[in-house]
Amino acid sequence: NNIPETRDNCLAYFVSRVRDKLHIVLCMSPVGDSLRIRCRQFPSLINCTTIDWFHGWPEAALVSVAERFLGELELPSEDVRKSVVRMCGFVHRSIEETSGRFFQELRRRVYTTPKSYLDLINLYMSMLKGLQDIVEIKSDRMKVGVRKLEETNNIVEGLRGELFKLEPVLKQKSIETEALLIDVAQQSQEASVVAAKVGAEEAIVGKQAAETAAVAADAQKDLDRALPALESAKKALSSLSKADITEVKSFTNPPTAVRIVMEAVCVLLGEKEAW
Known part of the structure; x- marks a missing residue:
């Protein structure tokens, strides 16, 4: 356009393009004094903007918004989904009615805006997601438990079959064990009798050994006394x-x-x- 590309010209061109193309949407709540204070501080909010004032949503809007947000949720059936949509609208309208009575009785305002309605829906979705996660975790645990029970049942059935096969062998082993125990008991009794006899014989042998030792001692004494006479006799015999x-x-x-x-x-x- 034959305009020199100076710094000021470039800035002016940029500002004009921004004014033509840039669109800013400011969402503000009329609740409280915040909007009034901002409008006083920044008059351009009124002079240089187009104001769209959104009043409370009608019943159809509440239902439409709830259906839009809840349409992607995994619910048991479509009837349940419709019931939840109606519940959200009912809760929002009930709060509006209660807020009006609250103002009449206490002269204090409680504001319910479309943002409150969206927060209600998001809260429900968040709680539902948390509960669904908990149910899914418990379901997985139940599935794992059922699978473990089935595996254990199969193992028990296999062991039961092996036990059934081994039952005759176990019975035979039990009979042999009982017979062996009887034999061992009998041998133990016989060993006790033999031990008693051996003990008695040991006592007799001990007594006899003591008597023999006494006789041997006496004989040794007699021998000791006779040896001198024997030696004398040998000497006398040798002198014959x-x-x-x-x-x-x-x-x-x-x-x-x-x-x-x-x-x-x-x-x-x-x-x-x-x-």
């Missing part, structure tokens, strides 16, 4: 000569001591005792 023996044989009536000794020797040698 053939002449002494001839002299003894010549005795017609030997002395008593000689006769007794000779008879004892004959007894030991198994010879006749006659002189």
Whole structure:
């Protein structure tokens, strides 16, 4: 357009384009004094804007908005969906009526705006989503539990079949075990009897051993006493000569001591005792 591309010209062109193309939508609630204060602080909100004042939504609008937001929810049936839509509209209208009575009685206003209605719908959707998640988690747990029960039931059935097959073997083993227990009890009883006999015989043998030891001790004492005499006899025997023996044989009536000794020797040698 033959306009020099200076800094000021570019800025002016940009501002004109923004004014022509940029559209800003400001949504403000008339509740309270906030809107009044903003309009006083910024008069352009009234002078340079087009104001669209939205009054309370009629019944058809409430139903349409609820159907729009609740249309994508997973509900049990279409009748349930329609009931929820009617419930949302009923709650919103009930709050409006109650707010009017509240103002008449207490002179205090409670505002219910379309935003409140949208918050109600979003709250319902959020609560429904949370409950559906909880139900889904519990359902998954139930499915896992049922699957585990089925697996356990199959295992139990298999074990029951194996137990049925092993039942005859177990009965036979039980009979053999009972017979073995009876045999062991009998052998234990016999062993007890034998142990009693052995104990009695041990007592007798012990007594006999004690008596034998006593006899052996007495014999040892006698032997100890006889050994000196034996040694003396051996020495005396070694000192005997053939002449002494001839002299003894010549005795017609030997002395008593000689006769007794000779008879004892004959007894030991198994010879006749006659002189």
